[in-house]
Amino acid sequence: MSVDAHRLMVMDHDSLERLREHSAAWRVLRADNALLILSFLGSFFVDDNRGAAPVSQIAAALDDHLYDLNTRVDLGRTGEAAADRAPLRYPKEATSYLDDWAAAGMLRRFYPQQLEEVHFEVTPAFEKAYQWVNSLLTRPFVGTESRLHTVVELLRQIAHGTETDPQTRLAELHRRRAEIDAEIASVEAGDVAILDETGIRDRYQQLSTTARDLLADFREVEANFRQLDRSAREKIAAWDGAKGELLGDLIGTRSQIAGSDQGRSFQAFYDFLLSHARQEELADLLAKVSTLDSIVVEPRIQTIHHDWSEAAERTQRTVRQISDQLRRFLDDQVWLENRRVLDLVREIESLALAAREDPPAAGIEIDLPGIEIALPFERPLYKVPAPVTVDSHVEGAKQAADADALFTQTYIDQARLVANIRGLLSPRTEADLTDVVSLYPIEQGAAEIVGYLAITDDEVSVEMDESERSVLEYRDPNRPDGTKRARLPRVTVKRG
Structure with missing residues (x-):
């Protein structure tokens, strides 16, 4: 991302007006039942770190919440007559509220794959509104020291991480080593410096805020990846060109996701969470901090690393859907082509059966009352035809259409591709697709690469690893250098 993309927007009157009209987060705060929205959705989804949930589960929880709120209102009017009671504060059904919130952009409504029940999940816009309302609460303690240390440490990482002079880097490493040696010597001498209670509460507050903000960021990252997945689906639905061009476009989209700043940052975080040693370290540190008497431990923070893993997996699942769209597109194309062939075969069989039951009559039928008789001598003698000159040149004639396109259709023989893999691999072994191609x-160009990806064989299987990428080269007579490159996730072929 360029430097200009990071500049802050000027929040003038017109910009604020557009933001108020189009921002779903602002719409949450302006809603008539904003208290109900923030209290229920914030507790059910954000505080409990829930992803998508079925409508039956959400509606049951919302119904209990509405009953509790309406009952509390009624209890305040026990001295009034039943006929004079005001209407319920929240009179609508739980499912009606959910539909209204989804239409306003506070909830995302969708059907998960292979499930028939509609699911809901909160949008990043709602989470921004909920975080802002939480920031209005008065905090009994506002720490500043830990945030100052965080800012200084980030500045050091940026400054020293971009330093290219080896001597400067070595000087910084020696300085840090000297500080560590001095601290070791101090501890060995019995002088152990520990944080006071104020410092502990300060740092724990910073830990709690950062951990919750990180969970909120995951929803926004997931929403951005979902938008890219939706774009891939739209391209597939509206595509009417060659499959090779669409394949290159989709693979390029997948590479852009992995290569963007957001994609690289998320992948680094995901790899960190996948480390078993890191998981054990986080669990041990959280358990140790939870035993301190000087802080009030939040129950959610004790298991925050599990919430991170769950949120990261939901985001990673959204990224994998883009690759699934490619495989599903190829499978659909093969199925449609096979279906057309079967329809033609059945039509020919039906015509053959109809002809067997009612075969056509042999000979020619003539609709005349009798047979016309012609004597041989009544026929004229043979005359040599006069030569005729034909001028085939026509003024204004258009050039004949090029029929070469009819003969450029490509047929991929998957049996040959499977034979290539069998010729390279022995039973129960595997190799990269780049080894097979070498x-x-x-x-046959990109169509042959697609043929490898769409192999369906009992003995040979194809798997794609999205965490790595590979490049396949093939000849292209239309390019000056004669070669063309296709960027793919790492493809592994296995022989059973």
């Missing part, structure tokens, strides 16, 4: 070069 031994058996690509002859």
Whole structure:
């Protein structure tokens, strides 16, 4: 991202007016039942770190919440007559509230794959509004020291991480080593410096705020990746060109996701969470901090690393859907082509059966009352035809259409591709697709690469690893250098 993209927007009157009209987060705060929205959705989804949930589960929890609120209102009017009671504060059904909130952009409504029940999940816009309302609460303690240390440490990482002079880097490393040696010597001498209660509460407050903000950021990252997935689905639905061009477009989209700043940052975080040693370290540190008497431990913070893992997995699942769209598109195309062939075969069989039951009559029927008789001598003698000159040149004639396109259709023989893999691999072994291509070069362009990805064989299987990328080269007579490159996730072929 360029430097200009990071500049702050000027919040003038017109910008604020547009933001008020189009921002779903602002719409949450302006809603008539904003108290109900923030109290229920914030507790059910944000505080409990829930992802998508079925409508039956959400509606049951919301119904209990509405009953509790309406009952408390009624209890305040026990001295009034039943006929004079005012209407319920929240009279609508729970499902009606959920539908209204989804239409206003506070909830995302969708059907998960292979499930028939509608699911809901909160949007990043709602989470921004909920965080802002939480920030209005008065805090009994506002720490500043830990945030100052965090700012200084980040500045050090940026400054020293971008330093190219080896001598400057070595000087910084020696300085840090000297500080560590001095601290070791102090501890060995019995002088152990520990944080006071104020410092502990300050740092724990910073830990709690950062941990919750990180969970909120995951929803926004997931929403951005979901938008890219939706764009891929739209391209597939509206595509009417060659499959090779769409394949290159989709693979390029997948590479852009992985190569963007957001994608690289998320992948680094995800790899950190996948480390078993890091998980054990986080669990031990959280358990140790929870035993301190000087802080009030938040129950959610004790298991925050599990919430991180769950939120990261939901985001990673959204990224994988983009690759699934490619495989599903290829499977659908193969199915449609096979379906057309079967329809033609059945039509020919039906015509053959109809002809067997009622075969056509042999000979020619003539609708005349009798047979016309012609004597041989009544026929004229043979005359040599006069030569005729034909001028085939026509003024203004258009150039004949090029029929070469009818003969450029490409047929991929998957049996040959499977034979290539069997020829390279022995039973119960595997190899990268790049190894197969290096031994058996690509002859039919991107369509042959798609053929490898769509292999369906009982003995040979194809798997894609989205965490790594590979590059396949093949000949292209239309390019000056004669070669073309396709960027793919790492593809592994296995032989059972």
